[in-house]
Amino acid sequence: MDAGGFQAQSDEAVSYIAADRLRLTSSSCAELLPIAAINDHFLPAWQKLARNASEPNIFYEHWMLRPALKLFYTHSDLRLFLLWAGVPHKSDLLGLLPVGPSWQLGRWPVPFVQNWAHHNSFLGTPLVRSGFENQFWAALLTTLDDQSWQGFLHIRGLTIGGPLDQALRSVCAGEKRRCDLVHSEARALLESHLDAESYYTANVRSKKRKELRRQAKRLGEMGEVRFSCHRDDTGLNDWIDDFLTLERAGWKGQQGSALDCSDDTRSFFGEALTGAAHYGQLERHDLRLDGKPLAMLVNFRSPPGSFSFKTAFDDAYSRFSPGVLLQLENLKMLDQPDCDWMDSCAAEDHPMIDSLWSGRRHIGRFSVQLKGLSRSAIFRGVRLGEELMARIKRREITDIMQAEK
Structure with a gap:
């Protein structure tokens, strides 16, 4: 789907959310489920979510994610963020993302929160029911604001230009949070x-x-x-x-x-x-x-x-x-x-x-500000450092190109 198609789908989603906002705000429920608590009971809801997802992501479908969580390294604080339409585990699942705290961003020892992935996982876009993209991000950010985890939210492997990217930027703009695209790459896509x-x-x-x-x-x-x-x-x-x-x-x-x-x-x-x-x-x-x-x-x-x-x-x-x-x-x-x-x-x-x-499909990493003075300070410090390193790298490339002339 091209950018225009994503935009049209996003516009429809916004209208859908506006119509149901009051009902869903009062009945939906967010949950941070410990990885050890994942069981077969809500697999039908998980499967239904995947079939109705705004953006498909097989790496977060249950038949792919559960063996990965079982076999690859996870820490005790890792959680499965779940957004339910009503009573948890007894209603439709509206969104899902494995998320937890981390303490090493590249070479920098800083605390932050990010979506979980492994070496054979090539996409980090959350599973979100089509039409509920804005509500998913708002619920996730509010939930993380209330947690004791420090730092900012780092989302890796998000499809750029899709409805979830657009919804994330929209929610952050409305809540006056910084949401920065810190890295992007383009990989081959078969579509015609x-x-x-x-x-x-x-x-x-x-x-x-x-x-x-x-x-x-x-x-x-x-x-x-x-x-x-x-x-x-x-x-x-x-x-x-x-x-x-x-x-x-x-x-x-x-x-x-x-x-x-x-x-x-x-x-x-x-x-x-x-x-x-x-x-x-x-x-x-x-x-x-x-x-x-x-x-x-x-x-x-x-x-x-x-x-x-x-x-x-x-x-x-x-x-x-x-x-x-x-x-x-x-x-x-x-x-x-x-x-x-x-x-x-x-x-x-x-x-x-x-x-x-x-x-080509563009995939990016986003850093999102969470509420709190210490969290905001960490976010600003990291972003300042990243921007400084990027300027130094650009200057080095320019110097090399000029020396080769």
Whole structure:
């Protein structure tokens, strides 16, 4: 969805909130639930929230977040912020965000509050029911104002330009809180009104297309090449094992960052894929030569969006670009009627996916002022330091450019 579409959706949300403000203000209830208290009882409400979210985020859906909280480091003060339409755990869930105190911002030992994430979590946008974006932020900020946690609120991984970004800025402006975008990056996004074939032709130069056709032909001369796509749990355990083996055999395994290099990440991957398959949100692609996997890809679906989570390929066949050939199959997402876009979850300026996908999704980190003299002082001090460091960095870049002339 483009910025104009986000704006239109946000305008509708504001009208919806205005109509129901009095009823919801008197009946809604905010809660900071300890992580240890999360149980199966409110999973239906959590699932319903995810299906009606203003902005999809599979990383905060229960089948993804719960195994992450179980397997990765958390501290005792971490909480799950929940906004209920009425009585907690007995009414609809309007918003959800894991949040807690932190004490190290980069190289600076300062207290602050932030949304929780881990190394395999690529988006921090809260799950908020469409139409309740303003109420969610207002409730979260009021709740944090009343907590003993020090510092400011730091939201990382928020989609820039979306309804939740707009609502956050609007609420902060109305409450006279500073809300600063402190960092942003752009990553590849697959989104178009074109079909897959037309998109490929429009966005990949003819010389590159010719080279990929040549590579596919040469690969086909070596044996039977087969592309597969699965959206259920057929052969899932074996598929997971194949993916983990393939990824570990490559550069990630050499660097120790492959999922199979750690018991926790291995278990997390398996549980996340199994949970997604159970709820019909898993999509698996692979390219095989005589049954041997050369490239594999994991997508998670959360209509109207989707997320390309992990990919792996066989380095021994890199001359055939198996990962790119599989991504060409992935373009068929554009032909799916229930998904409008796919987030690459890739790093900014990724050399492979950026050359295939022309769209960009902007993701940012925001620092938000909380009420209280000491909190305001910490916020102002940190922001002053960040702005000073940014000026020094810009000056150093300018000096280098002038020296190279």
